[in-house]
Amino acid sequence: MRMAELSRRTGVPVPTIKYYLREGLLLPGERTSPNQAFYDASHVRRLKMIRALADVGGLPIAKVRDVLDTVDSPEEPFEVLGTVQKSIEPPSIEGEGEHWDAARKHVAEVLADRGWPRDLDCPPAKTLIAALASVYELGRDDLAGLVERYAEAAEQVAVIDVATVTEARSLEDVIEGVVIGTVLGEKMFGALRRLAHQYATAKALGIDPDSGERE
Amino acid sequence: MRMAELSRRTGVPVPTIKYYLREGLLLPGERTSPNQAFYDASHVRRLKMIRALADVGGLPIAKVRDVLDTVDSPEEPFEVLGTVQKSIEPPSIEGEGEHWDAARKHVAEVLADRGWPRDLDCPPAKTLIAALASVYELGRDDLAGLVERYAEAAEQVAVIDVATVTEARSLEDVIEGVVIGTVLGEKMFGALRRLAHQYATAKALGIDPDSGERE
Numbered sequence: 136m137r138m139a140e141l142s143r144r145t146g147v148p149v150p151t152i153k154y155y156l157r158e159g160l161l162l163p164g165e166r167t168s169p170n171q172a173f174y175d176a177s178h179v180r181r182l183k184m185i186r187a188l189a190d191v192g193g194l195p196i197a198k199v200r201d202v203l204d205t206v207d208s209p210e211e212p213f214e215v216l217g218t219v220q221k222s223i224e225p226p227s228i229e230g231e232g233e234h235w236d237a238a239r240k241h242v243a244e245v246l247a248d249r250g251w252p253r254d255l256d257c258p259p260a261k262t263l264i265a266a267l268a269s270v271y272e273l274g275r276d277d278l279a280g281l282v283e284r285y286a287e288a289a290e291q292v293a294v295i296d297v298a299t300v301t302e303a304r305s306l307e308d309v310i311e312g313v314v315i316g317t318v319l320g321e322k323m324f325g326a327l328r329r330l331a332h333q334y335a336t337a338k339a340l341g342i343d344p345d346s347g348e349r350e
Numbered sequence: 351m352r353m354a355e356l357s358r359r360t361g362v363p364v365p366t367i368k369y370y371l372r373e374g375l376l377l378p379g380e381r382t383s384p385n386q387a388f389y390d391a392s393h394v395r396r397l398k399m400i401r402a403l404a405d406v407g408g409l410p411i412a413k414v415r416d417v418l419d420t421v422d423s424p425e426e427p428f429e430v431l432g433t434v435q436k437s438i439e440p441p442s443i444e445g446e447g448e449h450w451d452a453a454r455k456h457v458a459e460v461l462a463d464r465g466w467p468r469d470l471d472c473p474p475a476k477t478l479i480a481a482l483a484s485v486y487e488l489g490r491d492d493l494a495g496l497v498e499r500y501a502e503a504a505e506q507v508a509v510i511d512v513a514t515v516t517e518a519r520s521l522e523d524v525i526e527g528v529v530i531g532t533v534l535g536e537k538m539f540g541a542l543r544r545l546a547h548q549y550a551t552a553k554a555l556g557i558d559p560d561s562g563e564r565e
Contacts, residue, residue, distance in 0.1 A: 146445075180488070187484040190443050216551050220544050228405050230361075251549040252560050259544035266537040269402040273395070275530060281514055285539045286546070288507050293546035295499050297554045303492060315490060317547070321540050322481040324500050328536065329435050329474035331501070331508030334466040336428050336528075339512045345467050 138164070141174045145182040152182070160185055160200050184311075192318035198222050202318070206310055212301075215310050217257075219317050224258035228265045238268035241279065245286050296320060353379070356389045360397040367397070375400055375415050399526075407533035413437050417533070421525055427516075430525050432472075434532050439473035443480045453483035456494065460501050511535060 142149045155161040161181055164172030181203075188199045201222040205215050229235075239255060242264050246253045254260060263282075270278050300312035342348065357364045370376040376396055379387030396418075403414045416437040420430050444450075454470060457479050461468045469475060478497075485494050515527035557563065 183484075183487050187488060191481050191484045193440055211555070213548075213551050213555055213557055216547055220547070224544075225408055246545070249546075249549070251545055252552070254560070257545075257548070259541040259548075263538055263541035263545070266406050266534045266541065269398075269406045269534055270530065272398050273402060273526075273530065275527065277518060278514060278527060278530060278535075281510065281531070281535065282538060282542070284510050285507065285535075285542050288503050288510075289539060289542035289546040290549070292500065292503050292543055293550040295496065295503075296547065297550040299493060299496055301554055311488075312490065312493060313551075315485065315488065315493060316496070317544070319481045319484055320493075320496065320500075321543065323478055323497060324504060324543065325536050325540065326474040326478035326481065327497070327500050327504035328507055328539065329439075329532070330461070330466055330472075330478070331464075331504040332431055332435070332511065332532070333428075333472070333474075334464070334505070335508040335512040336431050337467070339516055340426070340428055342428055345469070 136174050137171065138174065141178055141182070144179055145186070147182050147186065155182070155185060158196060158200065160196070160203060184314075187315070188318055191322060192223070193322075194223060194318065202314055206314060212306075212309055212313055215313050216317070219314055221258050223318055223321075224262060227258065227261035229261070230265070230268060234271035235264070235268045237271050238264045241267055241282065245282055248283075249286055249290060292324065351389050352386065353389065356393055356397070359394055360401070362397050362401060370397070370400060373411060373415065375411070375418060399529075402530070403533055406537060407438070408537075409438060409533065417529055421529060427521075427524055427528055430528050431532070434529055436473050438533055439477060442473065442476035444476070445480070445483055449486035450479070450483045452486050453479045456482055456497065460497055463498075464501055464505060507539065 136144070138149055138152060141147075142152055147155075152161065156163060161178060164174040164178065167173050184203070184206075185199055188194045188202060189196060194202070202219055205218040205222070210218075242260060243253065243255060245251075246255075246260070255264070267279060267282060270276075296316050300316050301309055303309045303312050337343065351359070353364055353367060356362075357367055362370075367376065371378060376393060379389040379393065382388050399418070399421075400414055403409045403417060404411060409417070417434055420433040420437070425433075457475060458468065458470060460466075461470075461475070470479065482494060482497060485491075511531050515524055515531050518524045518527050552558065
């Protein structure tokens with residue numbers, strides 16, 4: 136198909152497609168004349184993936200490229216996971232002092248208790264340490280204990296994720312599933328947690344969650 | 351204390367403190383002379399909260415102000431939750447077509463099955479619909495079934511959250527707990543899920559998670 140049709144099918148405007156081509160996110164179509172190229176189903180799919188990661192996943196274009204580069208040069212799923220995690224992780228803050236020491240110690244204990252990899256320097260561990268240090272700095276030690284309980288629930292979710300993703304037919308689909316599961320899965324879980332908060336808060340307060348009235 | 355001391359105690363640079371004062375995120379200190387003001391423990395605490403929401407939670411300053419405005423005019427915790435959710439939710443994308451219809455139907459079913467509020471227009475429901483529509487658009491219906499399983503795990507997490515937050519001594523602490531739990535809790539859970547992914551993926555592939563070698 137020509138670019139106009141590619142745009143129509145994916146809902147992505149032509150100037151945006153041209154931008155993605157320039158930035159190397161989308162592979163060039165097959166040239167049929169100096170001014171024309173032909174695009175196929177792989178381009179449609181790739182555009183949808185770019186939109187999913189950028190619009191829904193909220194990743195900046197440079198990170199979308201990092202993630203797609205990983206998908207393009209398929210390594211082992213375990214390596215892909217590491218690269219995707221690194222790409223999507225926001226830059227982490229590092230700090231010093233008693234609250235940070237407490238956070239680091241707490242996270243090391245959780246990782247050891249669960250038998251998870253003990254690397255405190257990997258991107259998600261750094262994010263966790265920063266969030267926990269913040270909770271300690273705010274003097275809300277009462278909330279720090281949530282980490283152990285979250286860890287248990289997170290492991291349940293991760294085991295389901297891995298089982299679901301590895302059921303895919305091809306290695307390509309597994310790799311893509313890792314990317315979608317990591318980025319969109321996080322959006323979905325976050326939204327579901329917030330929906331569940333409405334329900335659980337209303338229940339705890341004896342409020343009808345649909346009307347907001349006290350029952 | 352004077353502003354220099356406030357800066358030293360919180361690690362927030364003086365120009366940044368002045369910016370927060372101008373933007374109304376931080377209440378003015380008590381004037382002791384035309385050029386001097388006195389700050390107290392409430393300013394220290396507020397600055398820590400601003401940094402937690404902005405630096406760790408990743409909220410833009412305008413959203414931090416929305417959240418703090420809610421904390422300042424305490425409504426019922428249920429109302430606060432709604433306001434905080436609205437403030438932190440990224441702008442949601444809306445779309446049309448079969449994939450969006452399928453996503454809306456799917457989300458409505460999940461809400462009904464779990465007995466959660468059925469409002470498809472609330473911010474987290476919109477985020478969930480957009481993420482799920484994206485999964486359908488990518489033709490990965492095999493991943494859409496994750497939503498039911500996530501919903502179950504999310505409810506467990508939310509019930510723990512609400513029980514923990516409502517244990518706080520004062521209404522102020524409960525309100526603050528809702529804010530911290532919603533914003534930092536999401537960061538913590540996301541990081542833990544990614545850590546658990548490393549563990550679960552390595553386990554499924556028979557890889558030693560610490561060395562990355564096949565066992």
